[in-house]
Amino acid sequence: MDLLTIGQIINTTLVFATALIFASLGGIFSEKSGVTNLGLEGFMVFGAFAAGIGAHYAQEAGMGGTTSAWMGVLLAIVLGVLVSLIHAVASITFKADQIISGIVINFLAAGSTLYLVKLLFEGSGDSPLVQGFSKFDVPFLKEIPLLGEAFFKNVYPTTYLAILFVFLTYYIMFKTPFGLRLRSVGEHPSAADTVGVKVLRYRYIGVMISGALAAIGGAAITLTTTGTFSHNTVSGQGYIAIAAMIFGKWNPIGAFGAAVFFGFSQAIRNYVQLFEWSQSIPQEIIFMLPYLLTIIVLVAAVGRSSAPSALGEAYDPGKR
């Protein structure tokens, strides 16, 4: 195996990790505010769907490749925020079980997106193929051996955007008053309420940002790897994003690392036949590895749980 292959594997890893990064960052915003978000999968499905039809209609209207793709992302954000309001209203205002409410989102996503695709495109289960984002090379930097191949050749803008959002999330969460309030609402809502932080409002904002980011993650899949939306475009990535969030201990940098790890495990499948030693191992064992490793790491990293203390509890001001 040469440097070129290693570079390509890293490159593919980042492509697969992109959607997971967005979605797990989304999960962090919601859960830091104290609202469990098992609906990430659903938000991603809605995002992937919106990106597919948004880019399609933008193309129909005569917009060029990248512009139409950005229109797809825009529609994904809008739809993600709108749908996240269902989760917010049920779990924050009406104090429904947050896990159940998240599952409802997944159910609604699976049903309604396919229903709409069939409605819009005369019975076809797939949205029409769109051009999406095209890969580009960064001049000069692409010449660097290994690094150029890994990070600066054949890259999608969404990958760079995802990495930017990791640092942005970190900054917002830990260096701004907004982040402090958001976290306080998830750690100790009644204390936050006492000092004048609007608990319910911050939770709503957390869930809405979560919906938007997870939807961008879904959009990234449609607009880079698949080019079309169908029922298996997202297929479980939202659940992996939840794992990445927990794996990364609700920290943006940690979640990023975990997402890259899962991305690597997906990328490695494309290259597995290149390794001599892997020929004798059944492919299922290689597929299993990331999930097994996650469990092992969770077991090894026992001790203090880093979940927000008020996670999953509805806030009732009367109970203070």
Add this chain to the structure above:
Amino acid sequence: MNNVLKWFTRDSFILPVVAIVMGLILGGIVMLIGGYNPIEAYGALFTKVFGDMYNFGEAVREMTPLIMTGLAFAFASRAGLFNIGGEGQFLVGMTAATFVGVKFAGLPIYLHAPLALIAGALFGGLWAAIAGYLKAARGVNEVISSIMLNWIGLYLANLIVRQFLLLKGENRSVNISESASISLTWLSELMGNSRVHMGTLIAIVMAVLFYIYMWKTKQGYEIRAVGYNPNAAEYAGMHVNRNIVKAMFISGMLAGLGGAFQVLGVFQYQTVMSGSPGTGFDGIAVALIGLNHPFGVLLGAVLFGTLTYGSAGMSFAADVPPEIIRIVIGSIIFFIAAQGIVRWILKPFYSKRKKEKVL
């Protein structure tokens, strides 16, 4: 008579019924917006299920694994555990049953089929017990570990089928031997050659056993106590950790048995799967509709099975995309979960009822 009336006016009866009605209405509205006729669509749905014996039998077959995964989720819920791993337990149970069904050929039927069923239940249970053990011993959140176990279970199932049971040149296992089958030939012939099987009866028995175990035995009491308040249970001298592992084990047994039914009763072989079948996740919906009560789960599975199986007829006869049913089921769960909304809508009726009492 008064008792009957009381039962019908209980919240645990009214809330799900109102939620179901609201879900159906919401689905109807979505159909109207899409330019379809909801009455025609729902009509086609019910004709599909109840129109002839064959389809009725097939709908019952569809409900059976849902009862099992629904019971599995409900059982763990009673112990305060969120078993999202029904999917993996279902697959592992299915694979164990296939393995016994194929490899133990030559056993008499009264041994082979029960053995295959027990293997399915046992391995499903052990698979869930891993998540239970990790929670009890190491404090690993069962939601996350069972999501991981779902994926591992999927690949493990494929691995075993491909390594040990493969039918040459096909992407599936060889057929299980006749002696392991739980198909009911006479009932099947009676019901237009639909694939009905003994699993349905076992599933109903399991629901009854669930009820008896949970509400009539000391062990069930302990599991519920741990579910309500682990600290209080601990203080009362119960072994919280042991109950967590036990509850997960029984929960996984139920899901694994559901998987075994699918192989032994319906397909007679197991395919190499590209993705999870989703029965475990649907079981969560069934349990939520049934408010985590075994008899509620039976009703939930009937509703869920009728809607999903019937939705095929809806698309055939009325040209409505069957996915709409997912929206209906999603909204039903939504309204059941967010009881506040239903109560808020029912408020005028509730206050009227109170007035009557005063008069």
